Amino acid sequence: VVTVRDGKGEVVxxxxxxxxxxxxxxxxxxxxxxxxxxxxxxxxxxxxGFLAVFVPTFAGAGKGDMFSQFPALDFPVL
Incomplete structure (x- = not known):
């Protein structure tokens, strides 16, 4: 589930x-x-419009490409 807010914090x-x-x-x-x-x-x-990439277990910035290290939701990043 994705939530996008405007500059005033209202959910759009x-x-x-x-x-x-x-x-x-x-x-x-x-x-x-x-x-x-x-x-x-x-x-x-x-x-x-956004191009989204979802990674269930992100390795962390600078620790590899934007690919999941494991299929579980250990460190999810969008």
């Missing part, structure tokens, strides 16, 4: 987002689209 998106697994450790990727409710810094309606 909250939903389960399906991601496609890339390997046996469940490293997954997909897209997140925020179509309604978001306003940019000028207060104008806008849309957001």
């Amino acid at each position: 998106f909250h939903a389960a987002v399906p991601l496609l697994p890339l390997d046996s450790n469940v490293t997954s990727q997909g897209a997140i689209k925020v179509m309604d409710g978001y306003r940019n810094a000028q207060g104008e309606r806008d849309q957001l």
